[in-house]
Amino acid sequence: LDHFWWGSIFLINIPMAAIGIAACLFLLPETRDPASPRVDAVSTALTAAGLGGLIFGIIEAPGRGWGDPLVLGTLAGGAVSLTALVLRERRMTRPMLDLPLLRDRAFFLNAMAATLVMFVLSGLMFVLPQYLQAILGNDAFGTGLRMLPMMGGLLVAAKGAEPVVRRFGARAVISGGLVVLAFAAILGSRTGIDSGYGFTALWLSVAGLGFGFAVVPSMDSALGALPVERAGSGSGLLMTVRQVGSALGIALLGSLLAAAYTDRLDTEGLPGPAADAAGDSVVAAHGIAERMGVPGLVASADSAYLAGMSLVLLVSGVAALVTALCVAALLPGRGPAGDGQKTADGGQGTVGGRQVTAEGGAVGDGRQ
Structure with a gap:
């Protein structure tokens, strides 16, 4: 990004997607469902319109106001489209989204x-790059490098999650991971102007650990609750709701950040266009301050951004903590994640290398 057009970052997806497609074709085993549906263009359009309308409305609301006709119209249109999608999918014999899977309590709770x-x-990934680049003064490459501690924590957790789940059960590990993630976010909300990168690296590493211990067992447990022949549709539905959660998180938490930033930014004395541009982002405010020779704008923008960032991280931490409490209270009792999957009729399957009935009785070692 320091040397090329900003949109060039998306071009890396082309060779990566090609490699992924080839790997799927030649390496992944097939889990074919005879009743799998064909692509439903109408349902696809309703999904895009519904999610697009909701996300657009949420993003535009801080600037235009929640009562703005465009915001209200897109939010209402998105809600209507998603309602129509659900009604259509429920009537179809071969729906695009296997919504009945959400009736399975274990799958639903782990997916949520x-x-x-x-x-x-x-929320964490949205606020960090601007903080690292604008306030701490790193370039694009340096910003990416300084986000690696989160990946380090994630890799450690992903490697260690399976034995920990076998020892303590998925419910304890998922809720514990969420508590760790909440702690990291709340710790990050204490970031100040003089905190420096060392403090950021600390809570980023902790956040990676919490993320890994929460998301890996929840994904395994969700898919492990399904019959083998519905693993493909279940995986698709699980990835869909995860991506929806991520998109809504960026929209909602980004709107919260924007509202807090613009509310605290002091643009007194700036021309109208310059004030509007400075209110768009902390990076823009730094550029305007440099061009117009207004050093006070930099301090105001940094302070305003940190206030918004702290609010986003605090809300994220509270959300993670509430989710941890819900997981601890509602998920089924102790049971390893990913040990096996049910058969279509709820009959025999394999768990931990032993063949079991739906009631949990062992009938053999299940080995070939």
Whole structure:
């Protein structure tokens, strides 16, 4: 981004997608459902219109106001489109989204846990780059490098999640991971002007640990609750709700950040266009301050952004903590995640290498 057009970052998806498609074709085993539906263009359009309307309305609301006709219209249109989608999917014999899977309590609760983790993570990932680049003064490459501690924590948690789940059960590990994630977000909300990168690296590492211990077991447990032949549709539905959670998290928490930033930014004495541009982002405010020679604007923008960032992280931490309490209270009792999947008729399956009935009785070692 320091040397090329900003949109060039998206071009890396082309070779990566090609590699991923090839890997899926040649390496992944097939889990075919004979009743799998074809692509439904109408349902796809309703999904895009519904989510697009909701996200657009949420993003535009801080600037235009929640009572603005465009905001109200897009929010209402999005809600109507999503309602129409649900009604259409319920009537179809072969729906695009396998919504009946959400009736499975274990699948639903684990999917919601994973979705809310993505909601919280999106808040962290949204506020950090601007903080690292504008306030701490790093370039684009340096900003990316300084976000690696989160990946380090995630890799450690992803590697260690399976044995921990076997020892303590998925419910304890998921709720514990969410508590750790909440602690990291609340700790990050204490970031100040003079905190420096060391403090940021600390809570980023903790956030990565919490994210890994929460999302990996919840994904495994959600898919492990489904019959084998519905694993494909279940995986698609799970990824859909996760991405929706991430998109809504960016929209809602981004709107919260924008509202807090513009409310605290002091643009007194600036021409109208310059004041509007400075209110768009902390990066823009720094650029205007440099061009117009207004050093006080930099301090005001940094302070305003940190206030908004702290608010976003605090809300994210509270959301993670509430989710942890819900997981601890509502998820089924102790049981390892990802040990096996049910058969279509709820009959025999394999758990931990042993063949079991739906009631949990062992009938053999299940080995070939």
